[in-house]
Amino acid sequence: MIVVDNLVKTYPGAGGAGEVAALRGVSLNIPDGEIFGVVGPSGSGKSTLLRCLNLLEKPTSGRILLGGDDLSTFSGADLRSARRRIGTVFQQFNLLHSRTVLRNIELPLELAGLGKDERRTRASSLIDLVGLSGKEKSYPSQLSGGQQQRVGIARALAAEPEVLLCDEATSALDPDTTDQVLDLVAEVNRTLGVTVVVITHELGVLRRICTSAARLEAGRIAETGRITDLIASPDSALGAAMLPVGDDPSLGSTADTAVVTAIGDAAHGPWLSQMIRDADADIAVVGGRVEQVGDVTVGRMRLRFTAETDHARVEQFVDRHPHLTLSWGAGTELEGLTE
Numbered sequence: 001m002i003v004v005d006n007l008v009k010t011y012p013g014a015g016g017a018g019e020v021a022a023l024r025g026v027s028l029n030i031p032d033g034e035i036f037g038v039v040g041p042s043g044s045g046k047s048t049l050l051r052c053l054n055l056l057e058k059p060t061s062g063r064i065l066l067g068g069d070d071l072s073t074f075s076g077a078d079l080r081s082a083r084r085r086i087g088t089v090f091q092q093f094n095l096l097h098s099r100t101v102l103r104n105i106e107l108p109l110e111l112a113g114l115g116k117d118e119r120r121t122r123a124s125s126l127i128d129l130v131g132l133s134g135k136e137k138s139y140p141s142q143l144s145g146g147q148q149q150r151v152g153i154a155r156a157l158a159a160e161p162e163v164l165l166c167d168e169a170t171s172a173l174d175p176d177t178t179d180q181v182l183d184l185v186a187e188v189n190r191t192l193g194v195t196v197v198v199i200t201h202e203l204g205v206l207r208r209i210c211t212s213a214a215r216l217e218a219g220r221i222a223e224t225g226r227i228t229d230l231i232a233s234p235d236s237a238l239g240a241a242m243l244p245v246g247d248d249p250s251l252g253s254t255a256d257t258a259v260v261t262a263i264g265d266a267a268h269g270p271w272l273s274q275m276i277r278d279a280d281a282d283i284a285v286v287g288g289r290v291e292q293v294g295d296v297t298v299g300r301m302r303l304r305f306t307a308e309t310d311h312a313r314v315e316q317f318v319d320r321h322p323h324l325t326l327s328w329g330a331g332t333e334l335e336g337l338t339e
């Protein structure tokens with residue numbers, strides 16, 4: 001559905017300073033129907049990527065294909081109609097305060113030249129979809145943050161886009177409201193089949209609704225993959241960050257600590273007692289958690305082994321269990337992302 005091919009975006013530097021390379025050759029393949037997360041620390045290029053995707057910014061080079069059409073070649077009327085294929089939900093909602101809920105949602109349809117009856121019908125059914133029935137005549141100032149964002153989502157969907165871009169759409173909301181708005185985005189994805197791209201610095205957003213993700217670092221893709229594959233991979237810094245199990249500094253040397261991740265049914269299985277027997281190892285559990293990641297349960301434990309433990313026997317045990325992965329040592333920290 002969305003193919004980003006070697007995207008480069010360079011801005012002129014301020015006050016005659018050298019150029020700023022915001023994106024340095026980003027390539028992504030986002031299949032139809034995914035909820036794709038883009039994460040990265042401040043300045044890594046997330047907003048620039050989003051503005052290139054919703055055609056507010058022209059790439060310096062590279063291509064963006066949507067359903068096979070190269071959006072970077074469009075201009076004039078073609079560009080305006082291409083923009084309607086992509087709906088954006090903003091962090092600060094960006095609603096018009098002088099307009100009611102209904103008329104905020106109708107706005108993109110007015111701009112597209114739709115007649116009043118069709119606008120009303122479409123906006124009313126979107127109001128139902130986002131759970132705001134009865135609020136048609138309210139003004140944004142009469143709504144909670146979560147309700148305002150529901151209007152933002154309905155407005156972004158009004159022109160029946162193929163892609164919904166969410167730009168830190170839950171950053172201004174409290175945790176409970178965040179979960180409700182994320183669940184709405186997931187429901188919209190399921191019921192309308194719209195592909196969703198979520199720009200965020202919150203790892204909880206990835207865990208709750210994303211099917212795949214990419215991590216940006218200094219304008220480049222540092223890693224990308226399906227969420228469960230990233231979590232299962234001992235080499236993925238994003239996978240480690242998505243389910244941290246704490247680093248207790250009192251552990252001292254990390255040579256005898258490891259993180260074991262169990263995916264799916266294995267998360268509820270007796271793998272730890274089996275490992276202890278099988279590898280003849282004494283094990284202390286020094287951190288752990290079990291989380292629902294999308295529709296998969298993931299368990300992760302930080303274990304400390306005694307100096308006598310035979311690492312090879314522990315590794316052989318893990319190798320025999322396809323739903324377990326192991327990573328020795330303390331792991332890496334990712335800056336700029338929050339739980």
Ligand SMILES: Nc1ncnc2c1ncn2[C@@H]1O[C@H](COP(=O)(O)OP(=O)(O)OP(=O)(O)O)[C@@H](O)[C@H]1O
Pocket residue numbers: 011012013020021022040041042043044045046047048049
């Ligand atoms: N209009 C602009 N003019 C010049 N430089 C820019 C412009 N927009 C972004 N940049 C620079 O491009 C780089 C990437 O910025 P961008 O806003 O895309 O990062 P980000 O990951 O979205 O950061 P944040 O999470 O803080 O919003 C930064 O070095 C930024 O200073």
